[in-house]
Amino acid sequence: MTTGIVFDTKRFSIHDGSGIRTTIFLKGCPLHCLWCHNPESQSPHLDVMLRPNRCIACHACLDECPQGAIFINGSSSVTTDLSLCIRCGDCTDACFAEAREIIGKEMTVAQVMAEIERDLSFYDESGGGVTFSGGEPLLQREFVLALLQECKRKEIRTAVDTSGAVSWQTLDRVRAFTDLFLYDIKHIDDATHKKLTGVSNQLILANLRQLSAQGHNIILRFAIIPGLNDSEANIRHIGEFAANLPQRHPISILPYHATAADKYQRLNKPYHLTNIQPPSDTRMADIATILRGYGLEVI
């Protein structure tokens, strides 16, 4: 039975494609964007997320941990040595305060479909459906493919939110079952792209051209990260690139938000963008104007 690692299911998702949708977040990502707002999605493995502010110091987790990875620090606060943790989830089961959470859950296609099908009436009414996001959902290719096929069999509209950093072969296998791709573009300059995301953009851009050439529905997504990818040159390069794709696709520009900082903290990961301010509304409007100059529909 095909299974996958899902780290969240969000119902009434209304910004990931048309209508009212359910977004399935899959774990694991080839990119490590500095601004990633879902840092818990990056690792393909289970993570532990801690919310010490919820802890009531009942210490049930200490008793449950088979590894002895949880201990009391001198100051009586509960501390976890993640290097010893085997992600068994015994501590989170015992933590009624929900101060500890295992991120990621192995699920079968049937289990995920059951979640998706809960909101069928809403999709029907709104023209919505399911969106597979991540992470990079296509890292779990067979799982996503099985889900997409199942959705199509049941006449559920599908969208895939992808970084494009997967083989063409992968995209080629899923595209027949995907009604809409939400396709991220971060930077056109390859060296900068590597610096910001950890990977080259060559495959990403080539895949995008190919998908466009095959006549697929695509919404481009461009997250504006001040100081990192919002130079006039990069905006123009993106405009130019998009304008030269085989089809015209709408482009959605999303302002950077420092919403993820506390998530990094809960994951015990460093967050490098502490000094970046969200772009102003006028700045966003200016960027939209530039992109419209290339004949693009900005949404």
Next chain:
Amino acid sequence: MTTTDRVTCLRQQSLDAVPAISTERAVLMTKFYQQELGMVSTPVRRAMAFHYLMANKTIYIGEGELIVGEKEMAPKATPTYPELCCHTLQDFDILDSREKIPFAVTAAARQAQANIVIPFWEGKSMRDLILREMTPEWHDAYEAGIFTEFMEQRSPGHTVLDDKIYHKGMLDFISDIDAALATLDYLNDNAAYDKQEQLKAMRITAEAIIIFGQRHAAEARRLAAQTRDPKRQAELAQIAEICARVPAHKPQTFWEALQYYWFVHLGVTTELNPWDAFNPGRLDQHLFPFYQQEVAAGTLTRDQAEELLHCFWIKFNNQPAPPKVGVTAAESGTYTDFAQINTGGVKPDGSDAVNEVTYLLLDVIEEMRLLQPSSSVQLSKKNPDRFMKRAARIVRTGFGQPSIFNTDVVVQEMVRQGKSMEDARNGGTSGCVETGAFGKENYCLTGYFNLPKVLEITLNDGIDPRTGKQLGPKTGDPLTFKSFDGLFRAFTKQLNHFVNIKIRGNHVIERLYATYLPVPFLSLLIDDCIVAGKDYHAGGARYNTSYIQGVGLGSVTDALSALKYHIYDKQNLTLPELFEAINANFAGHERTRLLLINRTPRYGNDDEYADELMRQVFETYFEAIDGRSNTKGGTYRINLLPTTVHVYFGSVIGAMPDGRFAAKPLSEGISPVQGADRKGPTAVIKSAAKMDHIRTGGTLLNQKFTPQLLKDDEGLDKLVQLVRTYFKLDGHHIQFNVVDAATLRKAQANPEEYRDLIVRVAGYSDYFCDLSEALQEEIIGRTEHEAF
């Protein structure tokens, strides 16, 4: 359009007017009752009292007003009804001095109350009679907070007018009454004489309201003669003409239609103090023929119609709900009297009823932004989306109006109750969420019923732990129950026991009103009181429905779910352990409380385990009440709405197995427990739709959103789609609480109670309480900016 200077001024006056007690009605009523009338039947005596009020009360016409008439001498002067319940001087002092919802009491009013009203009515009001007639077990249950009693301070109301006054003047009603009198069969009908007295009474009240109109005409003429402003002089002359025509004759213009209704409104709410102030109901349907005809003839513009409606709206806002007696300083109540003007819906033939006046009313609702009248959208699948979207634009401004109803389900509810299809389609909703066949039904809410309190008593073998009194039957020590089913059986027994106490009380109270306080004026307006020669209180209406409103469905479901799941299924806890935690109000048992709130399947999450229990409670409540007879030839039905009683009902209950602390509010309406729903609005809607709304007479579902979520057109579309889906699943009603910064502040301080609050963050939405403090601050900043 923007409001005219006149409207801006009248609206501001209405907002600024200080609600005050006026004793004019009470003093006139006392003087009337002090007369020796000799042998006069009760209906006729009540009609004469009404006539006396209409002929003698002060006539008020305010500067600039186009729609005229007030209950007392000025906007927000509020009458009392000593024959229903008589305020003590201490009541007056509290009303005058309390911080919230005060009513000013002048020295003169206090004196009139002390010297005239109290000496005559003290101990002799309907309330005194009701409280004397109720059994000790009724009093015990009432004082324990198991149920409330609607008729103890106000008379049966909950009815709304249909279109008949737009086709008939009061003189036509008098002809109908005379025709009914002429056909009385004194030989074969042994109730003929009683009918004669009822009909005579109705005739007197029709004459009285005509006199009331004429007195306004005279006052308008008097003011016209005085004013030097030629424009106002012309207006007053026109007002005088209108008041001379309506209510005696049927209205011929849009303006006359509104003025006629307003006289009728004043008549009904002066005759007695019925619950949920009477209102015109389907106003867009009633006014459309006038509007269409006059606009075509060029005698009325859209702007003129809108200004008249503005003036009409302000009239409602001038009428605070009359205050209660026996209040404590802590009680505040509300100024709102729940007049709910309906828009949209379907026509009698079932087709889309949205018309030009519908949109005009929505404009008026948005522009007036007044507490009263309340307004609703009656949404049928046949109505266009743009109608709902226009309403959504008002919803997002965040004053809680209009609420949204599923017409197709409202109609089905009424048809199930035995109403004709046409009467059902001509009906709508009133008060909070109650369905009614407008102009043809006495649908009477009799009191709220505290479902979680019944569970608490069940867990204590029939004893109320707050007082130690044995209130219910001994259904067994819960420690002896072998299974959850045993516990539920005990709960069912207790519930039936208290429902029976309530219904027994209602049977008596209904007869007290029919016997001592008939309402001939209201009766002549409601079919088929004239034809039947029967009073509204005695079963004269075509349909007579009594309701007991269930409260705390979410709370009782979660508590039952916690018991079933943790005690019987998973055995995470023993019952003694749970009782120990509850009895300590969870002090020293925080981990247990967190287990209960975080690890229990809870209602509102589209979770079959919890939702099945909700259905079980629903069915049990339904079985206990639905189909039972009232004294008016009608039937009991259920509905599920709380107004604000979930706060009071919570205050009489200790800590509960759902993790709720003692005395905290219960869940409201059919909404989940505050913070229990964590899977978003679609999950709440799915859960709520799992009960059979069609077998109720109304349910209330509240959803919170921030203005950001509804900021753009896309957000509004999603709102429309959410509503449409709920209605496709046969939901009865939904309202959106578009939250302001103050609420977000509270959410910050008490995240557990606001877990369900969704905010639009940036390109996505999230639960507010899951956001970092900094981000919360940022959103609060934006909210304050965007709310106004």
